[in-house]
Amino acid sequence: MATQEDQLRTFLSHSLSPDKSIRQNAERALITARSTPGHALAVLRVVSTSSGNGNDDMPIRQSAAVHFKNMVKRGWTHDDDDDDQCHDHHHGGKPFLIPESDRALIKNNLVSLMCTVPPQLQSQCSESIAIIAASDFPSRWDNLLSDLIAKFADPNWDVVNGVLLTANSILKRFRYVQRSDALYADILYVLQRLQEPLTRLFATVVGQLDDARLAGNAPELTSRLAALRSIDRIFYSLNYQDLPEYFEDHMGEWMAGFAKLLEYKNPILVDEDEEMQPGPIDNVQVSVVQNLNLYGNKDEEPFLPYLPQFTTLVWNLLMTVTPHSKHDALATTSIRFLSSLIGKLMHRKLFEGEGTLREIFGRIVIPNLTIREIDEERFEDDPTEFILSDMESSDTESRRKCTQELLRAM
Numbered sequence: 001m002a003t004q005e006d007q008l009r010t011f012l013s014h015s016l017s018p019d020k021s022i023r024q025n026a027e028r029a030l031i032t033a034r035s036t037p038g039h040a041l042a043v044l045r046v047v048s049t050s051s052g053n054g055n056d057d058m059p060i061r062q063s064a065a066v067h068f069k070n071m072v073k074r075g076w077t078h079d080d081d082d083d084d085q086c087h088d089h090h091h092g093g094k095p096f097l098i099p100e101s102d103r104a105l106i107k108n109n110l111v112s113l114m115c116t117v118p119p120q121l122q123s124q125c126s127e128s129i130a131i132i133a134a135s136d137f138p139s140r141w142d143n144l145l146s147d148l149i150a151k152f153a154d155p156n157w158d159v160v161n162g163v164l165l166t167a168n169s170i171l172k173r174f175r176y177v178q179r180s181d182a183l184y185a186d187i188l189y190v191l192q193r194l195q196e197p198l199t200r201l202f203a204t205v206v207g208q209l210d211d212a213r214l215a216g217n218a219p220e221l222t223s224r225l226a227a228l229r230s231i232d233r234i235f236y237s238l239n240y241q242d243l244p245e246y247f248e249d250h251m252g253e254w255m256a257g258f259a260k261l262l263e264y265k266n267p268i269l270v271d272e273d274e275e276m277q278p279g280p281i282d283n284v285q286v287s288v289v290q291n292l293n294l295y296g297n298k299d300e301e302p303f304l305p306y307l308p309q310f311t312t313l314v315w316n317l318l319m320t321v322t323p324h325s326k327h328d329a330l331a332t333t334s335i336r337f338l339s340s341l342i343g344k345l346m347h348r349k350l351f352e353g354e355g356t357l358r359e360i361f362g363r364i365v366i367p368n369l370t371i372r373e374i375d376e377e378r379f380e381d382d383p384t385e386f387i388l389s390d391m392e393s394s395d396t397e398s399r400r401k402c403t404q405e406l407l408r409a410m
Contacts, residue, residue, distance in 0.1 A: 004042045008033075012046065012063045034071050037099045040106060043068045047121060048113050058120070065117075065124035071098060072128045077135045107132065111147040114166070115159045122162045130169035137170060138189050144170075145193050152201050157223035164230035167194075171237040179241060191238060195246040198238075199253060202231050206257040209264060218268050225269070225280040228261065232287035236294060243300045255306045258288045262313040275324040282330050289314060289333040296340050311341060311350050318364055323372050328399060331368060335402040338364070343409035357410075365407060368399040 011033075014026035033039045046064040051057045075098045098106070110132070114125035129144070137144050151163040174187055205224050214220050235254070239247060247254065261284055269281055278286070292310050295303040318334045321327040338360075341347040351357065379386040 004038070005045055008039075008042050008046055008064070009051065009057075009060055012060045012067065015067075016059055016063055030067060034075065035096050035099065037101050040068065040071060040098050040102045043071070044106070044109065044113060047125070048117060058118075061117075061121060062124070065121050065128075069124050069128045069131070072131045076132055107136070107141050108143070111144065111151070111163070111166075114162055115151055115154065115156075119158050119162075122158070123165075126162060126166040126169065129166050133170045134173070138186060145190065149194065149197050152197055157220070157227065161223060161226050161230065164227055164234070168230050168233045168237070171234055174237045175240045183241070187238070187241060187244075191244050191246065194234075195238070195244065198231060198234060199246075199250055202228070202235075202257055203253055205231070206260055209260070215266075216268060221266065221269060222280045225284045229280075229284045229287045232284065232291055236287070236291055239291070239294060243295075243298065243302070248300075248302050251302050251306075255310075258291065259309060259313060261285060261288050262310075262317055274326060276326055278326045278329060282326060285317065286329045286333050289317075289330070289337055293333065293337045293340060296337060299344075307341070307347065308350060311338070314338065323367070323370070325374055331399050332397045332402045335364065335368065335399070335406050336397075339402070339406040339409040342406065360406075360410070365403055368403040 011026045011029045014022050015030060017023045017026070043064050047061055047068065050061070075096045078095055078097060110125065110129055114122055114129065117125065133141060133144060145167075148163045148167050151159055154160055154163075171190065174183070174190075177183060205227050208214060208224055209221070214224070235247075238244060264281060264285075266281065270279055292314065296307070314334045314337050318331065318338075321331045321334075342351055351360070375386070
């Protein structure tokens, strides 16, 4: 007799069929089954276990992971504006919600599940965790953070990077929001549990970049740099509203790590033929400069002694960026950091030498105002969009726009 999971695998397999009628029947069956108690847990069992056919069942497992994520998106909290919920309602049923009987089991097992599945399934599990956390964390999901932190010591870097990306997704909510007592209570809750293990992990991983055994191992180094990039973004979220006391007390450790990352070079991680996609070193250096920008704009007194060193390091970094698109983010964040300092009287001593001003014009302003080949191509493809993004106020940042801000600051 077929088990619930066998039936589910059949529906999921049919939902990938090129035959429209087979596919639609399977999709209807999955929609009907999703509010049944135990269905969500059965879906997770399909995600977590291979049927023993090697990679042949990976499409079914991926389909199960996407199905689960969509269930969570539509059925974890009630939303009157959700078209899918309304569709169920208009057909005589109640709006779809995942049964309460399944929720505790889902929350108790989802992190460990994410850490045992292949990387191509991890991202869907991570998104599901972030969706649930948006409504339940921390008040109704007290073990989430401890479950994630417990994986910091896992020897598998796919697992470590998976939990760091998940933590980053969850904690982004601390940015760009109005201050409130509830927000500060949530930030304090996270800091009390995360600040110390995060600082330890940061110092450990930065130290591993010097490990001679890893020096020629590009995949291992790439994993470390990906972890550091996520750690930097978590640091950004935790420091966005105010400088926490713990990070003030441990600023020396973080700043030493940031300085090392800005100076880090390793030719085996640089693809000289790649012009579009940033490399792992570029990505982590962008995240470091974003943190420096955050602290620089806050004028936090404990950060001021580090400013001369970081001004020099960011300056030196700007001297090495290529005109290629892969370095656009690094160029724009670095120029913005210098602009924010130049625009403040308290920092004018860092820039007032005549030689310094000449260098800014000759080596930063002019190269980054120059029209590049890729800019010409963008203009030819869509002149209106190019003008909007490059010369007028828009959400996107170009090198020229940031350089114009630098000139205005000067």
